[in-house]
Amino acid sequence: MLGEFTTTYNLKPTTYNLKPNTCTPMTHLHDDKIKFLEEKALEVRKSIIEALVEAKSGHTAGPLGMTDIFTAFYFHILKHDPKNPTWDERDRVVLSNGHICPVLYAVMAHSGYFPVEELKTLRKFGTRLQGHPHREYLPMLETSSGPLGQGLSQAVGMALADRLDRGQNSNRTVYCFLGDGELNEGQIWEAAMLAGREKLHNLIAIVDRNNIQIDGFTENVMPLEPLVDKWRAFGWHVLEIDGHNMEAIVDAVDEARAIFEKPSVIIAHTIPGKGVEMFENDYKWHGNPPNAEQGANAMAELRTLGGQIASEHE
Numbered sequence: 001m002l003g004e005f006t007t008t009y010n011l012k013p014t015t016y017n018l019k020p021n022t023c024t025p026m027t028h029l030h031d032d033k034i035k036f037l038e039e040k041a042l043e044v045r046k047s048i049i050e051a052l053v054e055a056k057s058g059h060t061a062g063p064l065g066m067t068d069i070f071t072a073f074y075f076h077i078l079k080h081d082p083k084n085p086t087w088d089e090r091d092r093v094v095l096s097n098g099h100i101c102p103v104l105y106a107v108m109a110h111s112g113y114f115p116v117e118e119l120k121t122l123r124k125f126g127t128r129l130q131g132h133p134h135r136e137y138l139p140m141l142e143t144s145s146g147p148l149g150q151g152l153s154q155a156v157g158m159a160l161a162d163r164l165d166r167g168q169n170s171n172r173t174v175y176c177f178l179g180d181g182e183l184n185e186g187q188i189w190e191a192a193m194l195a196g197r198e199k200l201h202n203l204i205a206i207v208d209r210n211n212i213q214i215d216g217f218t219e220n221v222m223p224l225e226p227l228v229d230k231w232r233a234f235g236w237h238v239l240e241i242d243g244h245n246m247e248a249i250v251d252a253v254d255e256a257r258a259i260f261e262k263p264s265v266i267i268a269h270t271i272p273g274k275g276v277e278m279f280e281n282d283y284k285w286h287g288n289p290p291n292a293e294q295g296a297n298a299m300a301e302l303r304t305l306g307g308q309i310a311s312e313h314e
Contacts, residue, residue, distance in 0.1 A: 029076070029246060029247050029250055033076065034246050034247065036075075037068075037071055037072055037075055037076060037246045038068075038246060040071050040075055040110065041067050041068050041071040042275075042302060042305075043110060044067050044070070044071055044103065044106045044107055044110055045064055045067050045274075045275050045276075045302055046299060046302055046303075047106040047109065047110065047116060047119050048060075048063050048064060048067070048102045048103060048106050049276075049290065049295050049298045049299055049302070050119065050120065050295070050299070051102055051105070051106070051119040051120060051122040051129075052102060052122070052289040052290060052295070053289065053290055053291070053292055053295035054120045054122065055122040055123040055124070055289060056289060056291075057123055057131070057289055058102060058122065058123060058131060058289045059099045059100060059102065059286060059287050059288075059289075060273060060279055060285045060286075060288060060289055060290060061210070061212060061272035061273040061279055061282070061283070061285040061286050062097065062099065062100035062103075062179065062208065062210065062272060062286065063100045063101075063102040063103035063106075064103075064272070064273050064274050064275055064276065064279060065208065065210045065243070065270040065271055065272040065273060065274045066100055066103050066177070066208050066243070066268075066270060067103050067106075067107075067274065067275070068243060068244045068245075068246065068249065068270075068274070069206065069208075069243050069249055069268055069270070070103050070104065070106075070107045071107060071246075072246055072249040072250055073093075073107070073175070074107040074108070074110075074111045075107075075111060076250060077249075077250060077253050078090075078091050078093070078175075079091045079172070079173075080111075082108070082111050082112035082113045083112065085113065085139070085140035086140075089171075089172065090172075091172055091173045091174070091175060092142050092155070092158050092162075092172065092173075092174040092175065093142055093175050093177070094142055094143050094145075094151045094152075094154050094155040094158070094174065094175065094176040094177070095133055095143070095145050095151065095177050096145055096148070096149070096150065096151020096152060096154075096155075096176055096177060096178045096179070096182060097145075097148060097151070097177065097178060097179035097182050097208070098132035098133050098144075098145030098146045098151075099131075099132060099146075099287070100177075100179070100208075101129075101130075101131070101132060101133045101145075102119075102122060104133065105119060105122065105129050106119060108140070113140055114128070114140075132144070132145055132146035133145050133146075142158075148179070148181075148182040148185055149182055149185025149186070149187040149188050150187060151176055151177070151178065152176050152178060152187075152188050152191035152192065152195075152205060153187060153190070153191040154176075155174050155175075155176035155191075155203060155205070156191045156194055156195045156198075156200065156203065158174045159174045159195070159198075159200040159202050159203040159263075160198060160200065162174065162202055163200070163202065170202060172202065173202055173203075173204055173257060174202060174203050174204070175204050175205075175206065176203070176204070176205045176206070177205075177206050177208070178205055178206065178207045178208065179207075179208050179210075179213070180207055180208060180209045180210060180211065180213070180218055180224060180227075181212070181213025181214070181218055181221070183207070183224055183227075184213075184221075184222045189234065192205075192231065192234040192236065193234050193235075195234075195235075195236070195263045196234045196235025196236055196262065196263065197235065199235070199261055199262050199263070200262075200263045201259055201260045201261060201262060201263065201264075203263040203264075204253065204256045204257070204263070204264045204265070204266065205236075205263070205264070205265040205266070206265070206266045206268055207227075207265060207266070207267045207268065208243070208268060208270055209227070209243075209267050209268060209269045209270065210269075210270045210271065210272040211272075211281075212272050212281075212282075212283035212286055213283065213286060214283070214286045214287050215283075216283055217283060227267060228240065228267065231265050231267075235262055235263075236262060236263050236264060236265045237256065237259045237262050237263070237264040237265070238264070238265055238267065239252045239255060239256065239264065239265070239266045239267065240266075240267045240269065241266060241267070241268050241269070242268075242269055243268030243269055243270035244270065244271065244274060249268070252266045252268075253266070272285065272286070273285050275301070275302055276298040276301050276302065277301065278294070278297070278298075279298070
């Protein structure tokens with residue numbers, strides 16, 4: 001643990017729905033809910049740093065970059081019930097780029113699936129929180145993941161099965177999270193082609209367009225652009241957003257869910273390592289964790305919002 005912290009919100013409990021999202025997402029974000037989501041994202045980033053320092057291994061850049069999106073999903077968008085993970089009406093979440101699982105574990109813990117303290121067992125021997133999501137250890141996951149390129153195929157299968165079971169008017173959505181470097185994998189495009197052919201409107205893919213992968217910048221390793229045109233050519237409805245703007249995230253999902261004749265993909269432009277200056281936009285942090293000193297510095301930066309406010313620890 002890198003130090004205890006407490007945050008006091010001056011918000012009334014009835015200002016917004018903090019219970020499990022057991023209904024369709026709200027279409028409007030009021031200012032108090034946006035503030036809540038942003039503060040929750042900050043807490044999630046702190047938990048990610050603490051878990052990585054404790055583990056002494058793992059991925060830093062991707063989890064921090066996707067924190068805002070995962071926070072928006074688990075605290076506003078998803079239909080899910082942490083107290084009843086097998087709830088039949090839940091949406092399905094497939095994390096294809098499983099190496100960013102620290103952010104998935106963190107939002108699951110903060111939303112009540114398991115204790116936040118368990119995050120400190122990340123990558124430990126015998127832990128439920130494996131370095132890549134493992135459903136055998138953590139049954140509340142929808143899939144196990146690790147080998148890149150396979151998640152979209154799993155999500156397409158889920159969306160097809162849901163249509164067979166529940167018909168075209170099913171209100172369940174299958175969400176698949178993808179890394180941009182992962183789009184080098186041919187299986188992604190096979191799945192994308194099938195989803196387009198089957199017009200799977202109940203499938204929404206979210207691409208983390210952070211422009212890095214383990215060996216460098218994506219456009220140097222294997223250029224992806226023009227990425228929007230590629231997805232459109234495969235029969236998808238395409239949206240591009242700032243992946244750190246809560247309102248943009250929610251609006252994009254609302255638009256995607258309103259599209260009935262094709263699957264949708266949200267290309268979310270994110271900053272890898274978001275929130276900690278020394279991690280941001282540096283591909284070397286793709287697969288490296290901070291050490292204790294770097295972690296302490298990162299926590300101080302997060303607590304003070306990059307020096308904008310005074311820390312209660314000073």
